[in-house]
Amino acid sequence: MADHSVIGTVRAAWRAWPAVARIAAIYVAARVLTTLLMLAVGAGAGSDSRFGADASPATYVLGWDAQWYWLVAVSGYPTELPVDDSGVVSENAWAFMPVYAYLAKVVGFGSWGLGALLISLVSGFAACLLLHRLLRARVGDRAATWAVVLFANSPLAVLFQVGYAESLFLALLLGALLCLALRRWWALYALIPLMGYTRPGVLAFALLLGLYGIWRWMRRATDPLPVREIVHVIALGGLAVVVGFSWQLIAAVVTGRADAYLETELAWRRGWVPGIESFVPFEGWVRAAELWMRLWGLPEWLGYVALAVLVIGAAAGLLSRSVRRLPVEVRLWSASYILYLLAVFFPQSSTFRLLLPLAPLWGAAPRSRAGRSATLVLCLVGQWAWTAAMYGSGNTFWQVP
Template identity: 75%
Template structure:
């Protein structure tokens, strides 16, 4: 009798929950997730050691304005240097050209001059919009329940603190999820707006250009089953060209402003040279190839083992995209994931920020386990990952690898 009563109550609660508008359901999930993250932040701050980056007893505002948030604040109030800063050896040093303007200035506008407040608002709103768009993107492929659970895991992911600190990731995710949704629905005109917004929020729009190229090839080979009219071909080609133009335009802007042709690439290499000195120029894919033996030697392991690990990692990522759970997500998500992984391999030097750089692969949360046990375990691991990341990067952050 008691079991039957509990079952009826659960069914009744489920009926009420499903009767709510999608936006409200996602909002409830998102707010609960943000409360959980806030609780973790407060607990970490209360136990912050004296030698941590933020000192003993930091408050939430310290975390919101920590790390790269300072660079975005600099962009909002000081703009970009007209003279590329150099060290004594004549090599570019870290500077604001590595950070795009949309997030920085939008935070300033919404904060009415109080940049930290605006940054928090933009990140919170960006995260919510990203959750809504992710749900809409996945619901068409994996159903309402699985899409909602993907949002639960996304909102509580190990790096979910990015939804409430002064980083551009949440805003970029909002634009990205909306762009993938527009692509899957073939709402081409939205992409003409979203691609520049993505491109000037944070690096990564060149991966979207590759996605459009692969998507065009995919549609071409499937044109008998899924007709590809000329107008769609035109949109795909023009949008791909737009994404390429936006992706490379920032290098042009930096060059024109500073008079240094490779100012942007030199700025990005300033961070890489902090790990491996002596890098003379940017070479695609070199970052991972040099990082693999570097990290393994640092850990006291043979350098060749690092190369083996890199090969296994790449092959494993490729195999994962061909798995049944990933195939259910649709071609747009899989092609984006492949494009973005290739982009990271081409341009990035893997270090502690690698975790943050992987966040744009969040549509893959749709491939999470579907059983109750699997979902519950995934959520527990997400929250544990949050605790570890916040405690390591914010609660401590006092050594070379503790950089978010």
């Protein structure tokens, strides 16, 4: 009886805390756990790891794609695209957007790595606050808080502590979704360009705005749609489209090649499937389905079956009861982003990282205590496995975050 009384008192005290204090406690605890995990992974790493034996978390901050962002910050973008011996464009900095790279340079006061770490950490906390606010009105405080717990401890949570732009993009994205839900239109005129020049994905937000406009139009009898809001939705959608394609134009002007950006992106894809001549929407998933079956020694037709199952499963998930409980802005964003990935992405070792913008779907996590606890355990196990593979023993083509 006494134990139950103590537990009840602790729970009551926890619920009495302001949301920002509870989320701060959750986020700090999660970052401590991730740091301990990074230390353990580094201590267990062998000399054949990309980062060497006994690598520290500070080493991981500057690992993998962080090197590209650092290169952008110190050297800018090439005016002439690098090419290989056959004249094909090779990997270069144009694949990486400038906001995170240059912001880390400013924040770090001479240490780009320090600036990158601070931005990732602070952005991760901001993303947690915004996620809670976005979900709370629809699913309640308890479910929204659990969504933050799972998000902060998710399998790729190490990205909150390394030099990747994902953390900043998530904060901007969740802020934009919250502004859309609250219909604070003017803030979106700033957030959309910031998103677009932080990380690819703003074209999915343009699709979201189109779907949102249709949804509002269909509900105008019960949810009035004044002309000024129609103008905002159309203008913001147009802005997202312009920003989404502007990087291609900027790269073309600076390098003198109209296909500079697409060829740069294809350089990474050609590392997996040589001989690709041009970008074809939706082709990446088909090529990948074939590739992975060959790598695993399985017949290619199984890849097509797996792809069909994946697409049907994603659609079923978006239509599930747990997802339908989420704000409509979250559901439309999730559908838009999944379609965007199907159109432009080539599934490879970075696939799980590319799924991070679907973070609002953590609000659809199990609602029972056992289900939430089991999901948290799976998240922590996944975090260890992913960090160990990508950072601890990372040294080959399928171990790039």
